[in-house]
Amino acid sequence: MSTVRSARGARRAAARQPHARALPMKFLAAIAGVxxxxxxxxxxxxxxxxxxxxxxxxxxxxxxxxxxxxxxxxTIIEYADFQCPICKRAATTLLPELEQQYVATGxxxxxxxxxxxxxxxxxxxxxxxxxxxxxxKFWEYYDxxxxxxxxxxxxxxxxxxxxxxxQQIGLDVPLFEQTLSSNVHLEDVQRERDAAASAxxxxxxxxxxxxxxxxxxxxxxxxAEAIAAAQQQAGG
Amino acid sequence: xxxTTVRVLLSVAVVLAFAGMADAAYLTVVHYxxxxxxxxxxxxxxxxxxxxxxxxxxxPVALLGLGAYAALAALGGAAGVRGDVGLxxxxxxxxxxxxxxxxxxxxxxxxxxxxxxxxxxxxxALMTAIFAVLSAALWRTHSRRAASxxxxxxxxx
Numbered sequence: 437m438s439t440v441r442s443a444r445g446a447r448r449a450a451a452r453q454p455h456a457r458a459l460p461m462k463f464l465a466a467i468a469g470v471x472x473x474x475x476x477x478x479x480x481x482x483x484x485x486x487x488x489x490x491x492x493x494x495x496x497x498x499x500x501x502x503x504x505x506x507x508x509x510x511t512i513i514e515y516a517d518f519q520c521p522i523c524k525r526a527a528t529t530l531l532p533e534l535e536q537q538y539v540a541t542g543x544x545x546x547x548x549x550x551x552x553x554x555x556x557x558x559x560x561x562x563x564x565x566x567x568x569x570x571x572x573k574f575w576e577y578y579d580x581x582x583x584x585x586x587x588x589x590x591x592x593x594x595x596x597x598x599x600x601x602x603q604q605i606g607l608d609v610p611l612f613e614q615t616l617s618s619n620v621h622l623e624d625v626q627r628e629r630d631a632a633a634s635a636x637x638x639x640x641x642x643x644x645x646x647x648x649x650x651x652x653x654x655x656x657x658x659x660a661e662a663i664a665a666a667q668q669q670a671g672g
Numbered sequence: 673x674x675x676t677t678v679r680v681l682l683s684v685a686v687v688l689a690f691a692g693m694a695d696a697a698y699l700t701v702v703h704y705x706x707x708x709x710x711x712x713x714x715x716x717x718x719x720x721x722x723x724x725x726x727x728x729x730x731x732p733v734a735l736l737g738l739g740a741y742a743a744l745a746a747l748g749g750a751a752g753v754r755g756d757v758g759l760x761x762x763x764x765x766x767x768x769x770x771x772x773x774x775x776x777x778x779x780x781x782x783x784x785x786x787x788x789x790x791x792x793x794x795x796x797a798l799m800t801a802i803f804a805v806l807s808a809a810l811w812r813t814h815s816r817r818a819a820s821x822x823x824x825x826x827x828x829x
Contacts, residue, residue: 467762471765472769474769479776638712
């Protein structure tokens with residue numbers, strides 16, 4: 437029996453005996469159904485997670501651009517760019533851990549400084565954050581910026597969006613717009629960026645913990661060690 | 673058009689699955705080890721592999737792919753050795769899911785991230801090829817089994 441004929445014959449035979457074909461087809465349909473449903477579920481879950489992770493609620497007090505209490509023995513200075521995805525990772529994963537373990541307990545305070553280097557929207561976001569700081573809501577703005585982060589210079593931090601974020605966190609919008617559009621803080625941002633550059637900052641986020649420079653988002657132990665060293669220095 | 677053809681097709685699928693494993697393993701390693709810990713200007717591959725789409729529930733998509741290819745190699749191999757059409761059908765289902773998810777990820781790369789990583793494209797192509805080969809194998813067993821009318825799961829003589 438030739439193969440082609442056998443296949444045709446098979447189909448005819450199956451047509452005569454629907455049961456012989458119906459069952460495996462159902463089986464295949466079930467498998468296909470499970471596969472399709474599984475993929476759809478995965479995609480929906482992933483799409484629903486929105487902007488990925490977001491900044492968790494704060495557990496430590498804030499003062500201006502400082503997170504923590506004024507007389508904490510150790511100061512961490514973070515240089516970051518609001519458009520940098522790894523700074524967002526720091527804001528959503530690393531900093532909350534540090535905040536809980538060291539800042540909320542009064543041992544450490546974290547000061548945020550600007551190192552915009554990923555384009556125009558980095559500069560605009562940095563100035564907007566300082567405009568929010570003028571109204572005493574730097575950290576609220578910081579949270580909202582990282583939560584709204586998009587692709588670099590994709591419009592996520594264009595003027596209208598920055599204003600919308602200001603509105604969202606309850607800033608005085610006309611005042612905010614006035615501050616932002618008149619570039620009041622451009623020089624401040626420039627100064628911080630220059631200071632960072634001369635301190636050897638080449639990427640973000642970069643942390644200065646006492647005398648130690650910790651670059652990027654590393655395992656918590658890297659920061660814990662630097663904090664311990666700084667604490668020892670401050671104590672001794 | 674007997675079990676030999678099906679075995680050949682399954683062998684091809686297993687070989688492709690191993691290639692997919694290598695590709696996905698590379699991407700997984702990149703995701704974990706080479707994952708940039710600091711921003712200093714990001715290349716396309718890193719961007720794709722470190723975007724929020726690169727992980728699902730904390731599991732890197734590359735690792736999911738590695739698992740899928742490993743499952744395909746195991747299922748395809750077992751289906752060939754044991755002549756089990758049920759395993760073949762399950763492998764086909766895994767490949768179908770893989771093709772659909774690869775399509776989704778490619779869409780994300782093109783439309784959302786506007787960045788393409790060659791290793792991700794290779795993975796999508798391999799998954800599509802595996803799905804095509806398994807579909808062909810399934811079709812062969814299906815025709816053959818129907819020909820014998822006697823309903824039995826298996827294509828081994």
